[in-house]
Amino acid sequence: MGASQSTESNLTAGIQRHLSKIVVAPSFAASLFFVYGFILWTGYMAFSKSRMLPVWDWAGLRQYERLWQMERWHVAIENLFIFGGLFIVACLVIGCLLAVLLDQRIRAEGVLRTIFLYPMALSFIVTGTVWKWLLNPGLGLESAMHDLGWTSFKFDWLINSDMAIYTVVIAAVWQASGFVMAMFLAALRGVDQDIIRAAYMDGASLPRIYFGIIIPSIRPVFLSAIVVLAHLAVKSFDLVIALTGGGPGYSSDLPATFMYTMAFQRNQLGVGAASAMMMLATVMAIIVPYLYSELRGGKKNG
Amino acid sequence: MADIQTYSHDAGWKNVVLRGLLYLVLILFALYYLFPLIVMISTSLKSLDEIREGSLVSLPRVITFDAWNYAWNEACVGVECTGIKLYFWNSVKMAIPAVLISTFLGAINGYALTKFRFKGANIVFALLLFGCFIPFQVVLLPMSQVLGKLGLASSTSGLVMVHVVYGLCFTTLFFRNYYVSIPDELVKAATIDGAGFFTIFWRIILPISTPIIVVSVIWQFTQIWNDFLFGASFASGANAPMTVALNNIVNTTTGVKQYNVDMAAALLTGLPTLLVYVLAGKYFVRGLTAGSVKG
Numbered sequence: 001m002g003a004s005q006s007t008e009s010n011l012t013a014g015i016q017r018h019l020s021k022i023v024v025a026p027s028f029a030a031s032l033f034f035v036y037g038f039i040l041w042t043g044y045m046a047f048s049k050s051r052m053l054p055v056w057d058w059a060g061l062r063q064y065e066r067l068w069q070m071e072r073w074h075v076a077i078e079n080l081f082i083f084g085g086l087f088i089v090a091c092l093v094i095g096c097l098l099a100v101l102l103d104q105r106i107r108a109e110g111v112l113r114t115i116f117l118y119p120m121a122l123s124f125i126v127t128g129t130v131w132k133w134l135l136n137p138g139l140g141l142e143s144a145m146h147d148l149g150w151t152s153f154k155f156d157w158l159i160n161s162d163m164a165i166y167t168v169v170i171a172a173v174w175q176a177s178g179f180v181m182a183m184f185l186a187a188l189r190g191v192d193q194d195i196i197r198a199a200y201m202d203g204a205s206l207p208r209i210y211f212g213i214i215i216p217s218i219r220p221v222f223l224s225a226i227v228v229l230a231h232l233a234v235k236s237f238d239l240v241i242a243l244t245g246g247g248p249g250y251s252s253d254l255p256a257t258f259m260y261t262m263a264f265q266r267n268q269l270g271v272g273a274a275s276a277m278m279m280l281a282t283v284m285a286i287i288v289p290y291l292y293s294e295l296r297g298g299k300k301n302g
Numbered sequence: 303m304a305d306i307q308t309y310s311h312d313a314g315w316k317n318v319v320l321r322g323l324l325y326l327v328l329i330l331f332a333l334y335y336l337f338p339l340i341v342m343i344s345t346s347l348k349s350l351d352e353i354r355e356g357s358l359v360s361l362p363r364v365i366t367f368d369a370w371n372y373a374w375n376e377a378c379v380g381v382e383c384t385g386i387k388l389y390f391w392n393s394v395k396m397a398i399p400a401v402l403i404s405t406f407l408g409a410i411n412g413y414a415l416t417k418f419r420f421k422g423a424n425i426v427f428a429l430l431l432f433g434c435f436i437p438f439q440v441v442l443l444p445m446s447q448v449l450g451k452l453g454l455a456s457s458t459s460g461l462v463m464v465h466v467v468y469g470l471c472f473t474t475l476f477f478r479n480y481y482v483s484i485p486d487e488l489v490k491a492a493t494i495d496g497a498g499f500f501t502i503f504w505r506i507i508l509p510i511s512t513p514i515i516v517v518s519v520i521w522q523f524t525q526i527w528n529d530f531l532f533g534a535s536f537a538s539g540a541n542a543p544m545t546v547a548l549n550n551i552v553n554t555t556t557g558v559k560q561y562n563v564d565m566a567a568a569l570l571t572g573l574p575t576l577l578v579y580v581l582a583g584k585y586f587v588r589g590l591t592a593g594s595v596k597g
Contacts, residue, residue, distance in 0.1 A: 019414075019418070019499040019500075020417075020418035020420055021414075021420050023410050023411070024411050027407055027470050027474065028426055028429070028430065030470065031429065031430050031433050031470065032429075034433075034468070035432065035436060035441070037444070038441040038445065039436070039440055042441070042443055054447065094331075098331060101324055102328070103304070103305065104305040106324075112332055114580070115332045116332070117579075117587065118335070118339075118576065119335060119338075120590065121524060121572075121576055121578070121579035121586065122528070122572045122575065122576065123527070123545050123548075123572065124530065125528075125530050125545040125549050125568075125571065126548070126568045129548065129549075129552050129567075129568040130342050130568060131338065132552070133342075133345065134337075134338060134341060134358070136561075139353065143357060143358065144358040147357040174335070178335065182587055182591070183591060186591065191304075196304045196309065200308075203311065206304065206306060206309050209304055210304065214304060234437060235437050235438070237530070237531050238530040238545070241530070241534075241549065242549055242552070255439075256437065256439055256531075259442075260439070260442075260531075260534075260535070263442060264442075264535065269443060272443065273443055275439075276440040277440065279437045279439050280437055280439075280440045283435060283437050291435075
């Protein structure tokens with residue numbers, strides 16, 4: 001009886017296993033088509049003669065050549081480096097500092113944490129709208145400073161083509177630094193108390209405990225945070241649109257806004273597709289090694 | 303945790319000064335994060351005259367809700383002057399089905415991938431996961447053609463489909479990681495009792511999934527509500543979601559610039575996600591950290 005029961009349950013288990021495949025199949029098929037299929041599709045479009053309408057005529061590397069000959073694309077790439085670099089560094093510094101400060105048995109920690117993190121719940125369009133108002137040269141901070149008596153104060157970055165990209169950094173740091181704080185705080189809470197106590201007994205000062213023991217031991221979180229922030233930076237689109245619209249002119253364009261403009265406003269489908277492929281390559285260069293090491297590391301840990 | 307009080311070699315008064323400084327710095331940072339919100343609220347409650355005369359940081363002398371009323375009922379998005387309420391409902395009609403469908407699919411995928419593992423389940427999961435990380439620019443052009451062919455261009459149903467398709471990887475990730483930690487014995491015992499795949503899912507797995515369902519719903523809702531790229535690319539005119547409408551209102555170049563209306567519209571757009579954050583912040587943070595990269 002035991003044997004027949006086990007073959008029966010083997011049989012049902014077999015059916016169940018198929019059910020499991022059937023259940024996952026639609027999502028998997030959707031992903032194959034809408035993610036992988038579309039990437040290939042865009043990849044092909046970048047090799048086609050497509051301009052106003054998608055066409056399938058092969059053009060080789062022509063679209064990529066045109067892309068890299070465009071002054072506007074070079075501006076977008078340069079802006080990505082400026083924006084990405086400053087955004088990542090500022091978020092890490094502020095996030096880490098806030099986490100360490102909050103980790104001092106602070107009385108209203110919950111309230112402060114909520115305040116530091118709430119911008120992350122907002123749409124980048126909302127953030128862009130607010131900062132556009134705050135940085136408005138006529139009525140924003142500039143006039144507020146004038147009213148306070150600081151009449152020589154000048155802040156026109158929003159309409160200054162050399163400085164517009166920095167306003168995007170300011171707003172983006174405001175939005176995302178609290179998130180980095182949350183990541184670091186979680187890591188700080190996981191640091192082994194015994195090691196800290198031992199160092200203290202040995203006479204180590206608090207700054208030495210932080211720089212010598214705690215911060216090195218949460219190094220993996222730095223890497224995670226950098227990857228998340230870099231990923232956010234490459235994908236940044238909404239904030240630029242809402243804050244500067246890529247302007248003045250195209251001085252604060254990023255690759256994401258460049259792609260959108262080419263594809264949907266300038267009738268340059270081929271160039272748009274080529275720029276999208278460049279963005280994909282950038283993100284993959286950041287994410288794939290990271291995911292690979294994460295998944296391998298995860299296996300090692302159990 | 304390594305705090306000044308516990309780990310200090312210095313005299314007591316020095317620590318008191320340090321702690322005072324600590325609170326000062328934290329409060330200054332809190333003001334920095336709150337400042338835009340305060341300005342947004344105070345500007346939205348001022349009249350246009352007061353905005354022009356007064357300063358950004360001054361509180362409204364006379365509180366008026368005219369700007370809120372105007373933003374909700376009358377503000378012009380393009381040539382349509384129906385207020386932002388139309389677009390608010392567009393976003394609601396888009397977000398609710400998209401959140402529910404993607405969460406449900408994520409739950410059943412996560413269940414199937416962990417509790418009834420088939421050969422290649424890990425590869426399937428890895429391939430699904432990849433979708434979380436692509437910059438969406440790479441799918442925009444094919445998607446607009448496919449939506450056109452399906453007759454879903456510029457429609458809310460089209461946007462629902464897009465958000466479900468690209469939200470799946472996140473929801474599957476959430477549920478898969480949650481179910482991995484649930485002991486397999488639970489499922490095995492039920493199988494021996496004769497319960498089938500779906501019975502176990504409905505009766506045993508779903509009832510213990512409440513926390514991760516909350517995480518997934520909040521994450522998806524925030525993502526979809528705040529989305530601008532898909533909305534701007536695939537839905538124009540009267541079917542646009544709220545973020546697109548807000549951007550249109552703010553960037554209208556015709557007529558007098560109504561900053562108070564802009565701020566009211568921005569607050570209205572931000573309110574639903576802010577509310578979710580205030581009510582369920584813990585789950586929001588969990589989604590953020592799980593959804594960010596963790597594989």
